[in-house]
Amino acid sequence: MNVRTNIAWAALTCCLLGCGGGSGGAGGGAPVAKVSLPATPDGTVQTVVRSIGEGKPQAVWTALPKSYQSDVKGLITDFAGKMDKEVWDKSFVVLGKVTKLAKDKKDFILNHPFLGMTPLADKAKKDEAIKNWDAVVQLFDIIVKSDIKTVDGLKNLDPEKFLGDTVAKLMAESKRIAVVADKQAEVNKFEKMKEAKVTVVSSDDKTAKVKIEIPGEEEVEELELTKVEDKWLPAKMVTEWSQTIKNAKEQIADIKIEGKDKTKIMDGLTQVDAALDDLLAAKTQDDFNAAVGKTMGTVTSIMQGGPPEKEDEDDKK
Numbered sequence: 001m002n003v004r005t006n007i008a009w010a011a012l013t014c015c016l017l018g019c020g021g022g023s024g025g026a027g028g029g030a031p032v033a034k035v036s037l038p039a040t041p042d043g044t045v046q047t048v049v050r051s052i053g054e055g056k057p058q059a060v061w062t063a064l065p066k067s068y069q070s071d072v073k074g075l076i077t078d079f080a081g082k083m084d085k086e087v088w089d090k091s092f093v094v095l096g097k098v099t100k101l102a103k104d105k106k107d108f109i110l111n112h113p114f115l116g117m118t119p120l121a122d123k124a125k126k127d128e129a130i131k132n133w134d135a136v137v138q139l140f141d142i143i144v145k146s147d148i149k150t151v152d153g154l155k156n157l158d159p160e161k162f163l164g165d166t167v168a169k170l171m172a173e174s175k176r177i178a179v180v181a182d183k184q185a186e187v188n189k190f191e192k193m194k195e196a197k198v199t200v201v202s203s204d205d206k207t208a209k210v211k212i213e214i215p216g217e218e219e220v221e222e223l224e225l226t227k228v229e230d231k232w233l234p235a236k237m238v239t240e241w242s243q244t245i246k247n248a249k250e251q252i253a254d255i256k257i258e259g260k261d262k263t264k265i266m267d268g269l270t271q272v273d274a275a276l277d278d279l280l281a282a283k284t285q286d287d288f289n290a291a292v293g294k295t296m297g298t299v300t301s302i303m304q305g306g307p308p309e310k311e312d313e314d315d316k317k
Contacts, residue, residue, distance in 0.1 A: 032164025035059035041208035041225050041232040046198035049212065053193025055171050058164035065229035071245045072159065075252065082255040084262060085151040090269045096144040097276040102137045105279065108288040135177040142169045192216055208232065 035051050035058055037044050044063060051059035061069070102109065110120075110130065120126045146166040147153040175190060192214050201209040201222060208225040224235035257265065275295040282288035 032058050032161050032168075034160075035062050037062055037231075039230070040200075041203055041227075042198045042200045042210050044232040045210050045212065045223065045225070046196055049196040049198070050194050053190060053196070055168050055175075056164060057167045057171065058160045061160045061163055063231060063233070065231040065233070067229060068233075068241065069159070071241075075245065075248050076157070077155065078249065078252045079255070080151055080155040082252055083151055083154075084257040087257055087262060087265050087269070088151045088154075089149075090266065090273070092144055092149040094269055094273050094276065095140065096149070097273065097280065099137060099140040099144050101276060101279055102133075103141070105282065105288060106133060106137075108282060108285055111285060112289060112292060114292065132177055135173060139170060139173050139177075142166060142173065188216075189214075207235070 033056065035047065035056055037047050037059070048059045048063050051057070064072070110126070110133075115121060115126070120129055143149075143166070147157050147162060148166075178190075195215045197213045197215075199211050199213075201211050203209070206227045208227075210223050210225060212221045212223060225232045226235045226238040227233075228238055275291075278291040278294060279288065282291050
């Protein structure tokens, strides 16, 4: 297991999903537990690694300097400002219904004749899918019920709370999937992070090198650190941070959902929404199969661009 990869993953999650500030958040509920970080380089890394192993990814937010937190907030504020509210909110409504369908109509889905034309026609693969089904559905359920299900929620998101609540739940569910899938080695690696031992190899006022040892792991990793605003961060992360933020801002600036593009997206989402209602209303396998046939026709139409658009008077001229 590469500890640096785990830290980078958690930091990336924070960058992509963290926004806002303070305690509480758009979704309300009890505040997440605060994670205190020692001021030393070894103490910082050990606490972050162990916290991730314990399912407390909010430690990553605590580990970021104020200026980095501000950069993250700025990115997500920009993204929320560029994202069309109707498209985003409707997309999550549809995703919520897909999740409900997978949860409520599991047997109908697994017994549909269409599966005979997919990899799940193989009994072993189908059995594996059945074994993991509920846990995977739960992952989506966590997302569609989180604060990011609306643009307003995204704008007001508290990163520390989101990481400590939604992301922590996703991590726990992923661990459960690994258990169900008999991937105990994956679970063990994660568990061993709780016992990570970090020691200083060398240090001065601004830089440090630490050694990270995980019980049962032969590889001992050394991590270069740089001090930024009294916070110890991976040196590579510090070197690349400004360019990463710049690239992200440029990508966000290119987001444009309006006019005919928005109309097509909303029309497609509306059609899928209605099709999902038909599927959710099915009481028998025959009803469900018939609804699937109708839905496939809808999906085909959407993929082909729908019916030809009518020319307006300006186009004719």
